[in-house]
Amino acid sequence: MLPRERREILLGCNLLSQCCxxxxxxxxxxxxxxxxLKEQVLNVKIAKPTTAGTYGSVFDFCAGRCRHNSESVVHENAYLSDFxxxxSMPSNASGAGVTQLEGRLSGISVIIGRQGESCDSVCKSSGQSCVLxxxxxxxxxEIIQKYMSCKRxxxxxxxxxxxxxxxxDAPSNLNPTACLYTRIQSMLSCDGSHRHTRRLCPCA
Structure with a gap:
């Protein structure tokens, strides 16, 4: 079996980040x-406007998605990395606009936590609970960038x-001032924390 780092980076691709x-x-x-997955990508819009069409095949999705996109650059003129x-599926793959998403957050207090603080702690500080x-x-x-600067x-x-x-002030390899989202929804957690990040929390 290949060592872990060799399995994660194969043929010029990092299989964890899904970037090459x-x-x-x-x-x-x-x-x-x-x-x-074919059934997922055939529902992805080619562009952000609501009038944009969807991809006709997995190959069309891959050919289009692998071109440079706004999520792979920083300061609009430099790549985040060689990969x-x-x-990966675009972060707005659901097709829901920011306004629609915000509507689904009605009654929720969106609070930015202190560095190293979990959402359970963030919400508790304001007399509320984290809504998982x-x-x-x-x-x-699109939502994270409304609340945080996301400079990188x-x-x-x-x-x-x-x-x-x-x-x-995080180590450079952790991408200081970048915002992070997870592709693995099962990892979303109210009690998660990291000493170098500030969380965006839904409290009620």
Whole structure:
């Protein structure tokens, strides 16, 4: 069996971040049925406007998605890393607009926590409780960027402390001032925390 780091980075692609260092490798990894589900991508809009069409095939999705997109750049003129051809589902894949998402947050106090603080603690400080099933609504770049500065963009990550923003004094390898969302919804947690991030919390 390959060592873990070799399994995660295969053929120029980081399988955890779903990003590759070349367009060709990206498309090749993306069309693998084990990594991209046909029934999911055929519902993804090609562009953000509500009038935009959807992809006709997995290959079309991969060919389009692997091109550079706003989630792979920082300051609009530099790549976040050499692995900037990404085939992950777009963070707004649900197609729901910000206004629609905010409507579903009616009655929820969205509070930014202190560095290293869990949402359970954040909400308790204001006499409220964390509403776990609302974290999925906050776990989207468009929403995170309404509440946090996200100076280094909005990045997909893996952690129970997300959605969150990395503190500006965090080690450089943790992408200071970047906002983070998780692609793995089962990881969303009210009690998760990280000493280098500030969480975005739904309280009620």
């Amino acid at each position: 260092n070349s367009y060709e490798y990206c498309v090749s990894c993306c069309v693998n049925p084990a990594r991209t 900037h051809h990404c085939f 099933n609302k974290l999925i609504l906050l776990n989207q770049c 963009g909005c990045l997909a990550s893996m952690g129970a402390d997300q959605p969150a923003e990395v503190a500006d």
